[in-house]
Amino acid sequence: MHPILLLVAQRLALGLLLIFAASILIFAGTSILPGDVAQSILGQSATPQALANLRAELGMDQPPVTRYFNWLGGVLQGDLGTALTNGRDIAESLSSRLGNTLFLAFWAAIIAVPLAIALGLIAVRYKDRWPDKVISAVTLTTISIPEFMIGYLLIFFLSIQLPQLIMSLEFLSDGVRGWLLANLRFSSVAMMNDSMSLVEKIKSITLPIMVLTLVVLAHMMRMTRAAILNVMQSAYIETAELKGLGMLRIIRTHAFPNAIAPIVNVVMLNLAYLVVGVVVIEVVFAYPGMGQYLVDHVSKRDVPVVQACGLIFATVYIGLNLVADIVSILTNPRLRHPK
Amino acid sequence: MRIPLAALIGLIFTALFFGAALFAPLIAPYGMAEIVGDVWEPPSDRFPLGTDSIGRDLLSRLVYGGQTTIFIATAATALSFVVGSVLGFFAAVSGGWIDQTLSRFIDLIMSIPTLIFALVVLSVTPTKIPILIVLMGLLDSTRVYRLARAVAVDITVMDYVEAARLRGEGTLWIIFRETLPNALSPLIAEMGLRFIFAVLFVSTLSFLGLGVQPPQADWGGIVKENKEGINYGIQAALYPAYAIALLCISINLVADWILGRTTSLKGGRG
Numbered sequence: 001m002h003p004i005l006l007l008v009a010q011r012l013a014l015g016l017l018l019i020f021a022a023s024i025l026i027f028a029g030t031s032i033l034p035g036d037v038a039q040s041i042l043g044q045s046a047t048p049q050a051l052a053n054l055r056a057e058l059g060m061d062q063p064p065v066t067r068y069f070n071w072l073g074g075v076l077q078g079d080l081g082t083a084l085t086n087g088r089d090i091a092e093s094l095s096s097r098l099g100n101t102l103f104l105a106f107w108a109a110i111i112a113v114p115l116a117i118a119l120g121l122i123a124v125r126y127k128d129r130w131p132d133k134v135i136s137a138v139t140l141t142t143i144s145i146p147e148f149m150i151g152y153l154l155i156f157f158l159s160i161q162l163p164q165l166i167m168s169l170e171f172l173s174d175g176v177r178g179w180l181l182a183n184l185r186f187s188s189v190a191m192m193n194d195s196m197s198l199v200e201k202i203k204s205i206t207l208p209i210m211v212l213t214l215v216v217l218a219h220m221m222r223m224t225r226a227a228i229l230n231v232m233q234s235a236y237i238e239t240a241e242l243k244g245l246g247m248l249r250i251i252r253t254h255a256f257p258n259a260i261a262p263i264v265n266v267v268m269l270n271l272a273y274l275v276v277g278v279v280v281i282e283v284v285f286a287y288p289g290m291g292q293y294l295v296d297h298v299s300k301r302d303v304p305v306v307q308a309c310g311l312i313f314a315t316v317y318i319g320l321n322l323v324a325d326i327v328s329i330l331t332n333p334r335l336r337h338p339k
Numbered sequence: 340m341r342i343p344l345a346a347l348i349g350l351i352f353t354a355l356f357f358g359a360a361l362f363a364p365l366i367a368p369y370g371m372a373e374i375v376g377d378v379w380e381p382p383s384d385r386f387p388l389g390t391d392s393i394g395r396d397l398l399s400r401l402v403y404g405g406q407t408t409i410f411i412a413t414a415a416t417a418l419s420f421v422v423g424s425v426l427g428f429f430a431a432v433s434g435g436w437i438d439q440t441l442s443r444f445i446d447l448i449m450s451i452p453t454l455i456f457a458l459v460v461l462s463v464t465p466t467k468i469p470i471l472i473v474l475m476g477l478l479d480s481t482r483v484y485r486l487a488r489a490v491a492v493d494i495t496v497m498d499y500v501e502a503a504r505l506r507g508e509g510t511l512w513i514i515f516r517e518t519l520p521n522a523l524s525p526l527i528a529e530m531g532l533r534f535i536f537a538v539l540f541v542s543t544l545s546f547l548g549l550g551v552q553p554p555q556a557d558w559g560g561i562v563k564e565n566k567e568g569i570n571y572g573i574q575a576a577l578y579p580a581y582a583i584a585l586l587c588i589s590i591n592l593v594a595d596w597i598l599g600r601t602t603s604l605k606g607g608r609g
Binding site for chain 2: 018021022025026029030031140141144145146147148149150152153155156160161164188272276279280283294295297298299301302303306307309310313314317318321
């Protein structure tokens, strides 16, 4: 077998093992920790009978190992259990929400990834000159504010202040003003339903996309800049320059093949980050996705829902990291052409 | 020693924030949960930043909120450093299966996003400040562990550690007398970044309603309490964002300077 296939197979097996271990950890996190789940759901004033009933319903009267395997067995068959709070099937409630979450993350990624790589390239091209410094200063600011606060800052300035500003611009004709107001409208609530067309949906999530883009952009830009600088400063690039090769040729045959792996890695890590960042942003914009569902049920102490959401988020996160690993193996010229 | 301008600005603002947190009762014009005016009053002489959603003085809330947020973040950072660095040094000095087991376990915890893990645990634990601190500290200690172990592995192969081992010193002696002093500077720079992360993290949890509980003030909670006001053009919810940004940027500037100093002094290693 080609050594590279072996490596990829190893990574895949490792990823599956990791997801399995993560499921144990998530389960343990909600059941072995100090604190009686039934007690904390029902509160201090619960009667002993109600507590006993709830424990039986949760299966708390069985040993944790049995409960874990019952749960895992169900999950593997697509049965995530039922929510304690409303008795609905979790898998059913989750499917449309997972779709919404991925929809939001997808559009944020479509905008953020090319932008981050372009800005990273600009920062490298003008290293230590003003474009680089401006980009660094802006990204330092955006990573120093929590995501949800960036969300509210944008709501305040774009959906509240901007229309007022446009209204107050006396020199514009009424027609222009009307056009601006109609087209620069940023909704502070991201509605989403099946009857909306794709364009309407995207318009509705403009602000969340902007917030996520800003947040991910900063991380991705910084990492891209570091990755490209790392390649451009290596000895073989200097050799190629000294040989008198043209800039294009250097980039095409020397820099690019070696830069793909780190850049793809950066992109994947940030996509993973994006999927988690979505959680908080969904709450800010009341977006009907998985993150809001999770947060809602954490405060309601609905353990089965939390376990299911936790497992799905962890799986997506581990999966994206796994893809990053595999891509960097596949694109590594040293591994592709073993001696 | 000359301190560069950026680092000096960072140091001054960091000191101001910590000073305000320490002396919050002296600085805040009103009590933390005292209702003193109308709902969302605009800034005036009586209320420099206006009032909040139920008529408490916003400046006082902000000062006390800073105290809570900075206290929790400091405690969590301290805990993560004690746990992370002791375990990291222990793994590096011991080596072998102890190192392998610990490192793989830490890898596993890091494979689940921190926020998701915290949410899972918070769904069954009561939301009290000590629990928040322990949870944040332990989750973040994984990052410290990685750094501490990486630095300590380099130190452990040094001659002076070898000499200490041959003298018959115990593992603990080596950790505290040989490894720790030599690993201190990169760890201190990392401490700044972990502190920033803790501030952002506790604010996020409080914003989600899973961190500090009202009437206790904290920066994330102030956003949650006043977010409705934004739709009426009231800035109350945005002040914590400015405070957090200023604090985090200041600490970043200081951490950058410390990191730059240690790398240039000791050739990339602390």
